Amino acid sequence: MPRQDLDALCINTIRFLAADAVQKAKSGHPGLPMGAAAMAYVLWTRFLKHDPTDPAWPDRDRFVLSAGHGSMLLYALLHLTGYDLPLAEIQRFRQWGSKTPGHPERGLTPGVEATTGPLGQGVANAVGMAVAERHLAARFNQPGHVVVDHHTYALCSDGDLMEGVAAEAVSLAGHLGLGRLILLYDDNQVSLAGRASLSFSEDVPRRFEGYGWHTHVVPDGNDVEAVDKAIRSAQAESERPSLIAVRTIIGYGAPHKQATHEAHGEPLGDDELRAAKQALGWPVEPMFLLPEPALAHFREARTRGARWRGEWQGRFDAWAAAHPDLARQWREGQTGALPEGWDRDLPTFSPETPVATRDASGAVLTAVSPRIPHLIGGDADLAPSTKTLVKSAGSFQRLSPGGRHLHFGVREHAMGAIANGIICHGGLLVFVGTFFVFSDYMRPAVRLAALSELPVVYVWTHDSIGLGEDGPTHEPIEHLAALRAMPNLVVIRPADAAETVVAWRVALARRHGPTALVLTRQKVPVPDRRTVGLAEGLRRGAYVLADPPQGVPELILIGTGSEVALVTLAQAELARAGVRARVVSMPSWELFEAEPAEYRDAVLPPAIGARLAVEAGATFGWERWVGASGAVIGIDRFGASAPGEVNFRELGFTAERVLARARTLLGQA
Numbered sequence: 001m002p003r004q005d006l007d008a009l010c011i012n013t014i015r016f017l018a019a020d021a022v023q024k025a026k027s028g029h030p031g032l033p034m035g036a037a038a039m040a041y042v043l044w045t046r047f048l049k050h051d052p053t054d055p056a057w058p059d060r061d062r063f064v065l066s067a068g069h070g071s072m073l074l075y076a077l078l079h080l081t082g083y084d085l086p087l088a089e090i091q092r093f094r095q096w097g098s099k100t101p102g103h104p105e106r107g108l109t110p111g112v113e114a115t116t117g118p119l120g121q122g123v124a125n126a127v128g129m130a131v132a133e134r135h136l137a138a139r140f141n142q143p144g145h146v147v148v149d150h151h152t153y154a155l156c157s158d159g160d161l162m163e164g165v166a167a168e169a170v171s172l173a174g175h176l177g178l179g180r181l182i183l184l185y186d187d188n189q190v191s192l193a194g195r196a197s198l199s200f201s202e203d204v205p206r207r208f209e210g211y212g213w214h215t216h217v218v219p220d221g222n223d224v225e226a227v228d229k230a231i232r233s234a235q236a237e238s239e240r241p242s243l244i245a246v247r248t249i250i251g252y253g254a255p256h257k258q259a260t261h262e263a264h265g266e267p268l269g270d271d272e273l274r275a276a277k278q279a280l281g282w283p284v285e286p287m288f289l290l291p292e293p294a295l296a297h298f299r300e301a302r303t304r305g306a307r308w309r310g311e312w313q314g315r316f317d318a319w320a321a322a323h324p325d326l327a328r329q330w331r332e333g334q335t336g337a338l339p340e341g342w343d344r345d346l347p348t349f350s351p352e353t354p355v356a357t358r359d360a361s362g363a364v365l366t367a368v369s370p371r372i373p374h375l376i377g378g379d380a381d382l383a384p385s386t387k388t389l390v391k392s393a394g395s396f397q398r399l400s401p402g403g404r405h406l407h408f409g410v411r412e413h414a415m416g417a418i419a420n421g422i423i424c425h426g427g428l429l430v431f432v433g434t435f436f437v438f439s440d441y442m443r444p445a446v447r448l449a450a451l452s453e454l455p456v457v458y459v460w461t462h463d464s465i466g467l468g469e470d471g472p473t474h475e476p477i478e479h480l481a482a483l484r485a486m487p488n489l490v491v492i493r494p495a496d497a498a499e500t501v502v503a504w505r506v507a508l509a510r511r512h513g514p515t516a517l518v519l520t521r522q523k524v525p526v527p528d529r530r531t532v533g534l535a536e537g538l539r540r541g542a543y544v545l546a547d548p549p550q551g552v553p554e555l556i557l558i559g560t561g562s563e564v565a566l567v568t569l570a571q572a573e574l575a576r577a578g579v580r581a582r583v584v585s586m587p588s589w590e591l592f593e594a595e596p597a598e599y600r601d602a603v604l605p606p607a608i609g610a611r612l613a614v615e616a617g618a619t620f621g622w623e624r625w626v627g628a629s630g631a632v633i634g635i636d637r638f639g640a641s642a643p644g645e646v647n648f649r650e651l652g653f654t655a656e657r658v659l660a661r662a663r664t665l666l667g668q669a
């Protein structure tokens, strides 16, 4: 078959596999796959270095479909090139329990590198992958030995480029000169509700040029050779990331719906689908037709991929033999294992010298960073505040890609999404820091980390009204409650420096989801761990910090973070008044919930109904732990601009108030 005919056959195979699957599911997005089929075909059959038989091969090129609504494009490519995604799964597109959900989900479908769908995220994930590649290449490649040598490709849509998170990420990518990042833009001038020009009229390539990107425009997205040439020139550019804006026609081939938003997000319908097949010279029946020559051509990816991987393995083995130390580090990075002795230098803190938990966290990072070479991280221009700068780690910059401190700039949203991309890439552990109140700016990325089980560590400092003078704009109130509502996110608010060390241990060991460390700006006392419960209790989410000197407790005081010191103080005063109170430190609801009922009942005995929780945040949700006969001291208003101690006093965080509430609970009012 002449080359051009084979190309056309393959491209139409993608188009109609996608359109048929959407039609059968009675739901989905046919427009993007039909419009972008040609560029995807060229990328996947002529450039993308991958092995469908080993989707986890470390030196594969990464491909992110940022416009996740076009998921059938990706599923078609995965099936056709021979991933473990049988046609039966394509035929179960969007059905319960299938491997072909509405939007791509990492971990569910072999070959899906990142969970996408919330527009813009995938672009930033790809930037993270390119950061990871650049860093690992700098660390592991040696003279005569190249083991990290791949590209990151992403395909994005108008909606992706309207989103702020993508702008943040591509700005940083341009700054860093990530020359192995290639972004294909499906420039179809249509979005969900109409023509993109209703709200989007900027000159995208010029914008990217302003960011320091290399750009290329392909005026006809069905011109296979023009796409080929553009990708070739993008590959040849090593100093700057590349944008390839490809003019396409959404729903290409569907006579009435193409080029309109009607092709975006609903099945074409039987008549229009038939008409599209006729227009492109495709048999109307059967559905899910896979012409043999097309399938055979796509499946060459398997032999090609096996050859690439085999060659790489040879290079890798030679490298590993020559550099056994690096090879060990590589293995640890790939599995996320913590190196032998990683915790040898962890700090300890002497009792009664108050320490801010952000400082304790900084001390942990300074201690472990040199011992965990695959730990990389940074912050959104707040290192002096979040204590996330490890001096010995060096700055990750264009000319120093071996550095491990990532300067995200004031780009919290992209920071979260780039961290996800770094984890998706593999080989590294990541932490990122900002003020706790700005976790809101990261939330969509945090949600995707939780959904796709990525072990990102968030260092969120300035965790309450205790931060003081910066005032209510900077004082988190509802954030703990909001984050605790998110599935698969572990939120930890340590009470003191000793708990902070254990919190870091928990976070670094967690492999299947993100962990949030919520830390104080202000100093908090370090209790004498010889007289109260050991900080190791943090691992179980909540533990008895102190029981009354004599007798069985009649009241439970529950505190988190900086409020543990307050309830401890109150306990002593209650004791003087003859009230027997237990103090429970409860740094993490999620960890506590994961404990067996016997343990939870031992910490919070069901027989003790008099329970008082004290936390400098919204009271929302605390009923779960204090029960119907308990009470909560929290903050259900915005904070104030004043010294932290004044804020605490004015908003009712005083021993007197704790005492008064405790007495009310015990019926002693």
Ligand SMILES: Cc1ncc(C[n+]2csc(CCOP(=O)(O)OP(=O)(O)O)c2C)c(N)n1
Binding pocket: 031, 032, 067, 069, 070, 117, 118, 119, 120, 157, 158, 159, 160, 188, 190, 191, 192, 196, 250, 264
């Ligand atoms: C953050 C976010 N907002 C809104 C949506 C819903 N949505 C899905 S696709 C889309 C826009 C479609 O336009 P475009 O990105 O150009 O894709 P195309 O129609 O060209 O396939 C919207 C608003 C989303 N997926 N993510």
Ligand SMILES: [Mg+2]
Binding pocket: 157, 158, 159, 186, 187, 188, 189, 190, 191, 196
């Ligand atoms: Mg569009």
